[in-house]
Amino acid sequence: xxxxRLNNLSFGYNPRQLIFEDISFAVHPGEVFCIIxxxxxxxTTLIDSILGINQPQQGTIEVGGTDLAQLKPREFAQQIAYVxxxxxxxxxxxxxxxVVMGRTTATRGFGSPDASQRQRARESxxxxxxxxxxxxxxxxxxxxxxxxxxxxxxxxxxxxxxxxDEPTAHLDFRHELMVMEIITWLVKEKELTIVxxxxxxxxxxxxENAAVPTRVALMDQxxxxxxxxxxxxxTKSNLKDVFKISSTTGTTDEEGIQRKFxxxxxxxx
Amino acid sequence: MSPSxxxxxxxxxxxxxxxxxxxxxxxxxxxxxxxxxFLTLWQxxxxxxxxxxxxxxxxxxxxxxxxxxxxxxxxxxxGASGAAFQSLFRNPLVSSGILGVSAxxxxxxxxxxxxxxxxxxxxxxxxxxxxxxxILSYFAGKIDNTSTTITLVLGGTIIQSIFSALIxxxxxxxxxxxxxxxxxxxxxxxxxxxxxxxxxxxxxxxALGMSGMLILRYRLNVLSMGDREAxxxxxxxxxxxxxxxxxxxxxxxxxxxxxxxVGWIGLIIPxxxxxxxxxxxxxxxxxxxxxxxxxxxxxxxxxxxxTGGEIPLGIVTALIGGPFFIYLLKKTKGRSW
Numbered sequence: 299x300x301x302x303r304l305n306n307l308s309f310g311y312n313p314r315q316l317i318f319e320d321i322s323f324a325v326h327p328g329e330v331f332c333i334i335x336x337x338x339x340x341x342t343t344l345i346d347s348i349l350g351i352n353q354p355q356q357g358t359i360e361v362g363g364t365d366l367a368q369l370k371p372r373e374f375a376q377q378i379a380y381v382x383x384x385x386x387x388x389x390x391x392x393x394x395x396x397v398v399m400g401r402t403t404a405t406r407g408f409g410s411p412d413a414s415q416r417q418r419a420r421e422s423x424x425x426x427x428x429x430x431x432x433x434x435x436x437x438x439x440x441x442x443x444x445x446x447x448x449x450x451x452x453x454x455x456x457x458x459x460x461x462x463d464e465p466t467a468h469l470d471f472r473h474e475l476m477v478m479e480i481i482t483w484l485v486k487e488k489e490l491t492i493v494x495x496x497x498x499x500x501x502x503x504x505x506e507n508a509a510v511p512t513r514v515a516l517m518d519q520x521x522x523x524x525x526x527x528x529x530x531x532x533t534k535s536n537l538k539d540v541f542k543i544s545s546t547t548g549t550t551d552e553e554g555i556q557r558k559f560x561x562x563x564x565x566x567x
Numbered sequence: 568m569s570p571s572x573x574x575x576x577x578x579x580x581x582x583x584x585x586x587x588x589x590x591x592x593x594x595x596x597x598x599x600x601x602x603x604x605f606l607t608l609w610q611x612x613x614x615x616x617x618x619x620x621x622x623x624x625x626x627x628x629x630x631x632x633x634x635x636x637x638x639x640x641x642x643x644x645x646g647a648s649g650a651a652f653q654s655l656f657r658n659p660l661v662s663s664g665i666l667g668v669s670a671x672x673x674x675x676x677x678x679x680x681x682x683x684x685x686x687x688x689x690x691x692x693x694x695x696x697x698x699x700x701x702i703l704s705y706f707a708g709k710i711d712n713t714s715t716t717i718t719l720v721l722g723g724t725i726i727q728s729i730f731s732a733l734i735x736x737x738x739x740x741x742x743x744x745x746x747x748x749x750x751x752x753x754x755x756x757x758x759x760x761x762x763x764x765x766x767x768x769x770x771x772x773x774a775l776g777m778s779g780m781l782i783l784r785y786r787l788n789v790l791s792m793g794d795r796e797a798x799x800x801x802x803x804x805x806x807x808x809x810x811x812x813x814x815x816x817x818x819x820x821x822x823x824x825x826x827x828x829v830g831w832i833g834l835i836i837p838x839x840x841x842x843x844x845x846x847x848x849x850x851x852x853x854x855x856x857x858x859x860x861x862x863x864x865x866x867x868x869x870x871x872x873x874t875g876g877e878i879p880l881g882i883v884t885a886l887i888g889g890p891f892f893i894y895l896l897k898k899t900k901g902r903s904w
Contacts, residue, residue: 349799375801388657388791389846395788402789403801410785410849455800 300324300360301459301491302331302348307357309347316355317343318520325459330485330492330510332502332528335517336541341495342383344517345463348493349380361459375403379452383463383495385444390435393447397422400454422450426480442473449480453488460484462494466501474498482508499537500559502528507557516540532560542566573850576843580857587864588639592631594868599627634758637769637825638867639860641758642832644773644822646859647780648815649833650840650852654787655811656716663819663833666723666812670730671700672823677737677750684746689753690769690824697820700726705812715794755879756827758867769825776818780852783811787848829881831888832859838892842899862888 302325310316318340325331333341346352348359350366359366361377369377379400398411398419405411411419423431426446431439436447445465452460465481466474478501484490496502505512506528514531516524518540524531537545537560544563549556593599606617607627648663656665664670675696679688701723708715708722734754741747786807789797797804819833836859837851843858844850866883 346795349795351795351798371798371803372801375799378799380796380799382796385796386657386793389654389659389841391788391846395845395847399789399792399800405785408782408786 299327301327301362302493303360304348305358305360307344307347307354307359309343309352309354311352313355316520318517321357321522323515323522323525325491325493326511326513327458327491328485328489328511330481330494330505330512332505332512332514333493333495333517334497334499334502334514334532335523337497339517340520341517342463345461345493345495348461349378350374372403375455375457377457378459378461379455379457381445381448381452381460381462381465383465383467385448387437387444390437392432393423393428393434393436393439394419394432396436396447397451397454400451400456403455419450419454422454423447425453425483426450427476441468442470442476445469445473445477446480449477453484458489459491459493462492464495464497466496466498474501478504481505482510485510499528499532502532503558503560507555529558537562538566573844576854580843580854584639584643584857584860584864587861588635591635591638591864591868592627595626595631595872597622597626599623599631603627634867635864638758638863640770640773641822641826641829642836642859642861642863643856644777644818644859645829645832646836646840646855646857646862647777647852648819649859650837650848650855651780651784651787651811651815652833653837654791654848655808655815656720657791657793658716658720659838660834661720662830663815664727664828664830665720666704666816667700667726667730668697668816668819669823669828669830670727670734671703672697672820673754673828674700674730674733674737676753676824676827677734677741680746680749680753681737681741693824694769694772694820696730697823698816700730701812701816701820705809752879753827754881756829756881756884757870757877757879758826758863759871759877769821772817772821776814776816776821777856779810779814780818783807783814784848784852787811787852791848826863826880829863829884831881831884832862835888835892836862839895842895 304321304323307321308316308319321344333344335341343352347354361369394416398416401411401415401418404415420432423429426449428443428446428450436444439447466477469477481492482505485492502512502514512528513526514528515522516531516536523540524536534545534547537543543565545560546563547558547560549558589601589604592604593601603619603623604627606619607624610617610619611628645663652661652663652665653659672693675692675694676689678696679692704723704726705719707725708719710718738747738750741750786802789800789802790804790807790811792800794804837855839858840851840854844854866887867880870878870880870883
């Protein structure tokens with residue numbers, strides 16, 4: 299069973315200069331699929347392809363067995379919800395206005411969301427821990443709160459796959475943990491499938507430590523260098539090859555729970 | 568907004584244009600009372616003589632009522648398209664003329680005046696060239712089958728400056744005694760040349776455009792999240808953008824072709840709307856229509872009653888609109904942005 303499958307996918311803004319090449323993987327239902335790799339390795343571009351924003355030069359993407367290119371935006375949004383890496387705030391909508399946009403596909407015709415859809419948005423806000431934020435202006439939120447609002451919006455979409463592009467890029471430790479706890483909850487309780495790009499390798503271990511089915515694809519220069527469980531992929535030798543760093547892994551049993559982690563040590567010249 | 572505040576604001580936004588509409592009919596050198604208006608309308612509906620003098624009936628039905636109605640429509644159309652374009656381009660500094668519709672219409676009007684020496688074809692030419700300018704902007708900003716916000720604005724800016732240059736060229740070529748003043752006054756905007764037929768003809772594109780924007784108004788919220796997010800929220804970005812541009816252009820071109828170029832409304836009115844109802848376009852678009860209608864009626868009343876002659880509408884909207892905007896900005900401390 300797969301919910302999302304990439305078959306020999308290649309893409310470049312300039313066809314003679316591919317950003318990634320011949321990428322194939324399958325995402326299984328109910329797992330977190332992490333895409334990691336150095337800056338500029340093609341993570342965000344790959345995510346854009348999965349979102350249907352750029353058309354691959356070669357290869358196909360299947361969502362639930364259907365070719366992505368055949369899906370209308372509405373059908374796409376019913377299956378895949380997206381949390382952007384950064385969001386440009388333009389107009390000071392209320393938090394509820396933002397979250398309820400997740401119901402766009404559920405509104406009939408060209409109408410606006412009704413009371414039940416606003417209620418659904420309120421529930422999402424509560425689920426990410428932002429009850430009472432409904433009427434706040436979203437332009438006045440902190441970066442961490444905004445990220446939670448965007449996750450709530452994606453959650454409101456009721457899609458079974460959620461794609462997150464570096465969801466903790468600008469967040470403090472506390473908000474990073476909040477996002478990871480929500481992702482754990484999404485997979486364990488809501489039975490969602492998550493695809494996320496991240497720079498924080500310990501997040502993959504966090505999920506593994508929390509017994510969340512997790513796999514990692516390590517990208518390097520537009521290709522997949524390794525794919526497997528966090529412990530299989532995030533290794534000293536892989537990080538040495540791809541990131542050109544030395545590192546060490548360790549475990550702690552603080553609070554009686556075994557937790558694995560990785561610490562970067564030094565640049566290798 | 569709390570539900571009770573929403574009800575109050577809605578009632579005000581419905582009542583205000585009606586109040587302004589009947590108010591402006593009363594005001595002028597020839598005094599008309601509210602009773603006269605209702606008796607005349609009653610007479611028009613039932614055919615019974617209501618005892619209102621023939622002059623009063625003429626002033627109401629032939630002069631003030633069409634003008635008030637035209638003012639309301641022009642204001643509503645410009646206000647709504649300003650709101651639509653601001654959301655679409657994700658920029659609060661955008662106005663209804665961003666894609667060159669005003670410059671194109673100005674050129675069309677000037678061309679008609681120079682070619683035919685009459686104002687008869689002016690509205691038609693203004694309308695046609697207004698639409699043409701937007702189509703040119705759209706294709707100028709279209710790259711690889713998509714149009715990003717930035718390239719579209721760039722396209723609009725380029726087409727705008729081309730048409731502005733062409734307007735200058737026509738002014739330069741025009742007969743300085745007869746044609747040049749007509750062109751200049753047209754470009755300043757005015758509702759003075761209202762003829763009943765104009766009102767009804769321009770009504771069609773304005774009504775079509777405004778209905779379209781009302782139908783699509785929630786989509787404006789989603790489009791204002793940017794192309795990438797709008798797509799993943801489930802809407803066809805290219806089709807929705809094109810539809811919004813088409814409707815906003817129809818409304819603006821319809822307005823501009825009868826009123827000439829009236830600045831400020833498409834920029835300032837949506838901001839006043841935001842201060843009242845917030846940013847949700849479900850409320851903002853209708854609010855901008857109501858406020859635009861009130862603003863134009865108010866300014867036009869000043870235009871025709873402040874002095875013995877007619878002051879161009881564009882001058883008054885800017886002179887009233889500017890200071891009023893500063894006042895609002897200070898009062899709300901810019902929290903609406």
